[in-house]
Amino acid sequence: MSQIRLIAIRDTELSVDEVRAAVADPAAGGDVIFCGTVRDNDAARGVTGLSYSAHPSAEAELRRVAEAIVAKYPEVVALAAVHRVGDLAVGDLAVVVGVACPHRAEAFHACHAMIDELKASVPVWKHQRFTDGSDEWVGSA
Numbered sequence: 147m148s149q150i151r152l153i154a155i156r157d158t159e160l161s162v163d164e165v166r167a168a169v170a171d172p173a174a175g176g177d178v179i180f181c182g183t184v185r186d187n188d189a190a191r192g193v194t195g196l197s198y199s200a201h202p203s204a205e206a207e208l209r210r211v212a213e214a215i216v217a218k219y220p221e222v223v224a225l226a227a228v229h230r231v232g233d234l235a236v237g238d239l240a241v242v243v244g245v246a247c248p249h250r251a252e253a254f255h256a257c258h259a260m261i262d263e264l265k266a267s268v269p270v271w272k273h274q275r276f277t278d279g280s281d282e283w284v285g286s287a
Contacts (some may be wrong), residue, residue, distance in 0.1 A: 152226035155205045155270070160230050165244040169224040174246035176253035180261050182241035184203045184234045192277030198231045198240065201269035211263045213247040221247045227260060229270055 152168040161177060162183050169177055201207075206218040208227055216222050234240055243261050247253040272284040 148210045149222050149225055150209065151224050152228065153205060153209045153212055154202045154228045155200050155208065156228060156230055157232040158230075160228050160239040160242050162239070162242055165211045165228060167194070168226040169244040169246040171246050173248065174223045174253070175248050176250035177244065177246045178250070178253040179255040180241075180243045180257050181239055182261070184236050184238045184240055186236045188274060188276075191280075192234060193226065194275045194277055195233065195235050196272055196274045197233045198229070199273070200272050204229070204269050207241045207268045208264065211265070211267055212260065214259045215245075215256055215263065218259065221249075221252040222256050222272045223247055225256070225260065227264060229264070231270065259261070 162181060166177065166179055168281055179217065184196055208229065212227060213226050216225060222245060226244040229241045230239065245253050245257040245260060247256060273281060274284065275281045
């Protein structure tokens with residue numbers, strides 16, 4: 147079985163349980179799940195909601211990032227990452243990443259690297275709407 151168990155860009159609600167189930171493995175003693183959630187503020191400005199847009203290549207790029215993380219961290223037993231697109235409200239899950247490794251430290255390091263590289267490389271853009279009626283685009287997820 148491949149270490150990369152779930153990769154998706156979706157316009158539907160994300161599930162932490164789905165990601166956790168995808169990385170569950172009897173060889174793993176440490177599972178780390180990262181959840182990125184829409185918050186109600188950014189740089190001291192109130193946020194009412196946001197939307198994510200993705201380039202058609204986003205899912206393939208997400209897979210490429212996952213493959214690079216698995217190559218860099220050979221102790222990864224399982225990895226999953228899903229990112230949402232479309233309109234999201236405060237409190238909605240925007241991204242969920244899961245990594246399973248034999249030990250917790252390895253899982254934390256690999257999960258941290260995965261979310262950082264996803265944000266830096268995957269062509270997903272955020273459009274934030276603020277309580278003062280203004281809005282802004284952010285370069286990548």
